[in-house]
Structure formats: structure tokens, C-alpha cells
Amino acid sequence: MPPRKVTGRIDWVGAVDWDRRLFDGIIPLPGGTSYNCYIVRGEEKTALIDAVDTSFEEELFTNLFKSGISSLDYIVVNHAEQDHSGSLPFILDLFPNAKVVTNGKCAELLTELLLIPGDRIMVVDDRQSLSLGGVSLQFLIMPWVHWPETMVTYCPEEKILFSCDLFGAHYATSKLFAGDDEEIRVGAKRYYAGIMMPFRTTIRNHLEVIGDLDIEIIAPSHGPLYDQPGQMIDLYKGWVSEDHSNDVVIAYVSMHGSTKKMVNKLSDELIALDLNPVLYNLTCSDPIEIATSLVSAATLVIGTPTMLFGPHPLALSAAHIVNMLRPDTKYLAIIGSYGWGGKAVETIDGMLNHIKAERIEPVYVRGQPDEQDFAAIAALAEKIAGGHRELGLLG
Ligand code: FEO
Numbered sequence: 001m002p003p004r005k006v007t008g009r010i011d012w013v014g015a016v017d018w019d020r021r022l023f024d025g026i027i028p029l030p031g032g033t034s035y036n037c038y039i040v041r042g043e044e045k046t047a048l049i050d051a052v053d054t055s056f057e058e059e060l061f062t063n064l065f066k067s068g069i070s071s072l073d074y075i076v077v078n079h080a081e082q083d084h085s086g087s088l089p090f091i092l093d094l095f096p097n098a099k100v101v102t103n104g105k106c107a108e109l110l111t112e113l114l115l116i117p118g119d120r121i122m123v124v125d126d127r128q129s130l131s132l133g134g135v136s137l138q139f140l141i142m143p144w145v146h147w148p149e150t151m152v153t154y155c156p157e158e159k160i161l162f163s164c165d166l167f168g169a170h171y172a173t174s175k176l177f178a179g180d181d182e183e184i185r186v187g188a189k190r191y192y193a194g195i196m197m198p199f200r201t202t203i204r205n206h207l208e209v210i211g212d213l214d215i216e217i218i219a220p221s222h223g224p225l226y227d228q229p230g231q232m233i234d235l236y237k238g239w240v241s242e243d244h245s246n247d248v249v250i251a252y253v254s255m256h257g258s259t260k261k262m263v264n265k266l267s268d269e270l271i272a273l274d275l276n277p278v279l280y281n282l283t284c285s286d287p288i289e290i291a292t293s294l295v296s297a298a299t300l301v302i303g304t305p306t307m308l309f310g311p312h313p314l315a316l317s318a319a320h321i322v323n324m325l326r327p328d329t330k331y332l333a334i335i336g337s338y339g340w341g342g343k344a345v346e347t348i349d350g351m352l353n354h355i356k357a358e359r360i361e362p363v364y365v366r367g368q369p370d371e372q373d374f375a376a377i378a379a380l381a382e383k384i385a386g387g388h389r390e391l392g393l394l395g
Pocket of ligand 1: 079081082083084146165221222
């Protein structure tokens with residue numbers, strides 16, 4: 001992808017990764033991704049905002065060349081994760097007079113992860129400004145967007161916020177701006193769910209700081225830019241809020257059909273009670289899609305048979321991912337079937353120790369569910385509905 005003009009003084013010079021299908025060895029990327037970085041030209045100095053994944057460093061070099069960049073004074077690093085910083089050693093070799101500009105925590109991580117020498121790093125404080133001549137960069141340290149060292153960079157003269165991962169989307173596109181593309185907003189929610197959901201309280205505070213800035217463009221480090229920044233900020237405010245939907249996420253796996261029959265019965269009962277069951281068969285579901293549903297769902301049900309001496313491994317994996325991402329789920333139940341024992345319910349429940357949801361009595365049956373078991377499932381649906389009613393989600 002060639003360089004693109006964002007404003008008179010700012011170019012996009014990143015890379016679009018159309019082919020990438022997995023991030024961190026676990027997060028599916030159905031729509032690829034991009035590693036955005038930007039050139040800001042002042043009258044005296046030139047800065048690069050973030051860099052790209054190591055695999056695209058030559059593309060970054062080409063884009064810098066095409067943008068007419070023959071020297072760089074600063075490389076602002078908003079975040080040390082290697083999809084943005086991996087090409088930093090290469091860029092520092094290309095521009096031996098350039099300094100990395102970042103906060104103290106990020107400087108530590110860059111030294112540890114990429115062996116960046118300390119004398120190449122200029123450490124800045126929260127809200128410190130750096131003049132490039134006629135245009136400036138202000139650094140706002142915002143820890144725990146999902147790592148401890150994250151910050152954003154604001155250019156007041158151009159009214160643009162370089163937000164790095166915040167507001168990003170793993171989404172490969174030739175569009176520079178998202179416009180009204182709903183698919184990109186879905187990608188942004190998926191991105192939030194997959195890496196930022198555990199830090200929603202912190203992000204809520206960061207959104208207040210960002211709300212005080214005069215922003216016309218949000219320029220994240222993944223996916224397209226937003227020239228209606230209020231829309232994206234409002235979406236984030238909704239995702240980090242304590243509001244819940246009437247959804248009941250049922251993530252399940254069934255070996256010989258018994259757990260599936262229980263899931264189907266529960267789904268039917270929930271629908272009859274005006275709740276919205278959202279079913280994910282774990283043999284063919286994307287874990288981040290489940291996480292995305294859990295951004296607002298009031299209830300999670302995990303359905304698992306016993307396999308040998310414990311829960312099915314796919315249910316274990318799902319429980320582990322949910323526990324890592326810590327959705328604000330209010331009610332939790334476990335259902336399933338066993339043959340000759342095991343501790344599936346206790347094991348799954350124990351793995352969900354970060355989920356503070358109220359536990360509803362599990363329905364765990366021996367063999368194929370009978371009428372009595374289906375009555376227990378109907379009672380479970382009633383209890384879930386009662387919980388949703390308490391939350392004001394049902395009339
Ligand atoms: Fe896009 Fe946290 O790196």
C-alpha cells in the first residue's frame with residue numbers, strides 16, 4: 001500500500017497485512033490487519049509515529065522513501081508490543097540521528113524486548129509536548145490500554161489523536177478512513193473484546209481524558225482512521241459501561257448429543273421468556289467472537305460433557321479465555337452430561353475465578369437427559385430470567 005496523505009503535514013506510511021490470520025498465536029484475524037504509522041512534518045523536525053511489524057519493515061522503508069523522508073529526528077513509540085515496535089531496530093539503523101520518544105515504562109520494555117540502547121531513547125512525561133516547528137506532539141500516558149506502558153500522542157495543530165491500539169481494528173482495507181462502514185465497527189468491537197476488555201475500568205478513565213481534547217481525526221495503529229471521532233468514542237463508552245444486554249451466551253460442546261439436547265432445551269425456554277440465547281458450538285467457534293458477545297451479555301452458560309475425568313478440553317479452553325478476558329457477566333451457569341463421574345462443574349467453575357458473576361445452580365445429568373432433567377433446565381431458564389429482571393432487562 002503506498003503512502004497516503006492524512007492532512008497537509010501528516011502522511012500514513014504503514015503496511016496492510018491482508019494475509020495474516022492469527023495474532024498472538026490465538027486470536028483469529030478473519031479480515032487481516034494493518035500496522036499503521038504516520039509521518040508528522042514540522043518546519044524544523046520530522047517525526048515517525050510508531051513503526052510496523054518486523055515482517056513489513058521493508059514496506060515501511062519504501063513508504064518513507066516515497067514520502068520523501070531522507071532524515072528522521074524522532075520516532076514516537078506509543079506502545080512496545082512488537083507488531084508496532086518490531087521494526088524499530090531496523091529504522092534506528094537507517095536513521096542514526098533519530099531518537100526514540102516514549103515514556104519511562106515503555107523505554108524499559110523496548111530495552112528488554114528489542115535491546116534498544118538507552119542513549120537512543122528520549123523519555124517524556126505525561127502531557128509533555130515536543131515542538132517540531134509550527135506543529136507539536138503532546139504525549140498522554142495511558143497505562144493498561146492492554147500493556148502497562150501504553151500512551152497516545154495528540155497533535156493539537158492538526159487535531160489528530162494517534163491512539164495506537166486504542167480504537168484500533170484488525171481489519172485490512174485500502175480505505176484510509178472507516179466512513180460509515182459497519183463491518184469496521186464490528187472489527188473494532190472484536191478488537192476491544194479480544195485484548196482490552198479486562199482493562200475497561202482503566203479505559204473508562206482514559207476516555208474522559210480523551211474527551212477533553214479537540215479531535216477531528218483518530219489515527220489508530222490497526223485498521224482505518226476515523227474522521228467522525230465522536231462516534232468511535234461513544235462506541236467505546238458503551239463497551240466499557242456497566243450496561244448489559246438481554247443476551248445469554250451459551251458456549252458448549254457435545255460428544256454424543258446429550259449436552260446438545262440440554263442446550264437446545266435451554267435455548268427454547270429462554271426464548272419463551274423473552275431472553276436472547278446466543279449459541280456457540282465450541283467445535284467450530286471463534287473464541288474472540290464469543291468474547292465479543294460477552295462485552296454486554298448479562299449471562300454466560302457453559303455446556304460440557306465429562307471427558308474421562310473432567311470437562312471437555314474445548315470447554316476448558318473456552319473457560320480459560322473467558323477468565324483471561326474478564327467480561328462483566330452477571331450470571332453464570334454450567335450444564336452438561338456425564339457417564340461415570342468426574343468433576344467437570346467444579347473444574348470449570350474453579351477456572352472462572354476472575355468472573356465475579358453470581359453462580360446459578362448447575363444442571364449436570366447422568367447420560368441422556370430425561371423429563372426430570374428437562375424440567376431442571378426449564379427451572380434454570382426461569383432463574384436466569386429472574387436475574388435479568390433484577391437487572392431491569394426484562395419487563
Ligand atoms: Fe497492536 Fe498491543 O499491539
